[in-house]
Amino acid sequence: MQSYSRREKAADFVSSTEAIYVYEAPVRVWHWINAVSIVVLALTGYLIGAPLLTQPGEASTNFLMGYIRFVHFTAAYLFAIGLAGRAYWAIVGNRHAREMFWVPVFSREYWMDMLTMLRYYSFLGPTPRQFSGHNPLSRFAMFFVFLLISLFMIVTGFAxxxxxxxxxxxxxIAFGQVSTFIGQSQTVHTWHRLGMWAIMMFLIVHVYMAIREDIMARQNMVGTMISGYRTFRK
Incomplete structure (x- = not known):
């Protein structure tokens, strides 16, 4: 496993106002398609779990829930294929493309930076040094919250x-044993729905943190995912 080396830590530090190319085009395209997919999946998934009231008229003339399920399944395929493509780009892309897929948990420096970020976000510490890519806390959240829950949602969803x-x-054939492993179909439904709420909570915190950093941390966050470049203010 890679380590959180001093060279990587030094490369992360930026003290000038020079713009740095961080997120390549495939990463940015995936990010926005993935965001739309998650919103669509959450809305349609909620309605699948809590269906709309019975529609008036003959049942044969109403296919509203069928359309909702179709949109949900389409977004699910887009979400799963997109994550697979994102994993491929982590192999062929730059070092920032790989940050979401591993965390240097055995590095003391990483955990010290993590503690600094926690103190900063809790308004108990000073503004930390700047990072060109994900800071240690966001890197931890992207792997242990977003990535792992996303994989869980894909597995249970296809089951x-x-x-x-x-x-x-x-x-x-590929996912039929998931229900047996977890317990039963309704249990899979329940865990899948809980996963949806977990993803939505992550999304809310993610958006808040990005906007907060734009304002308070002297660096652009949202704009980086549009242009690919991160700029820093002194």
Whole structure:
């Protein structure tokens, strides 16, 4: 496993106002498509779990929930394929593209920086040094919250999809044992829905932190995911 080396730490530090190219185009495109997919999945997933009231008229003339399920499944495929593409780019992209997929948990320097960031976000410490990529706390959250929960949602989602696709489908063959491992279909539904709420809470905190850093940390965050460049103010 890679280590959080002094060279990497020094490369992260920026003291000038020079713009640094951080996020390559594939990462930025994935970020915004992924954000839209999560919002669509959350809205349609909520309605699937708490369906709308019965529509008036003949049942054969109403397919509203069917359309909602179709949109949900389409966004789910986009979300899963996008994450697979993001994993590929972590291999061929720059070092910032790999930060989401591993955390230097055995590095003392990393945990010291993490403590500094926690004190800063709790308004108990001074403004920490600037990072060109993810700071230690956001890196931790991206891996242990976003990435792991996303993988869990993909696995449980395709397990539930396999029930409708029925025996013999690739979804049922690949993920059919998930329900057996967790307990039963309804249990998978429950955990999948809890995962949705966890992702939404992460999304809210993520947006808040990005805007907060834009204002308080003398560096652009939201703009970096649009242009790819991060600039720093003295």
């Amino acid at each position: 539930l999809y396999g029930e409708g696709a029925q025996a013999g489908s690739w979804q049922q």
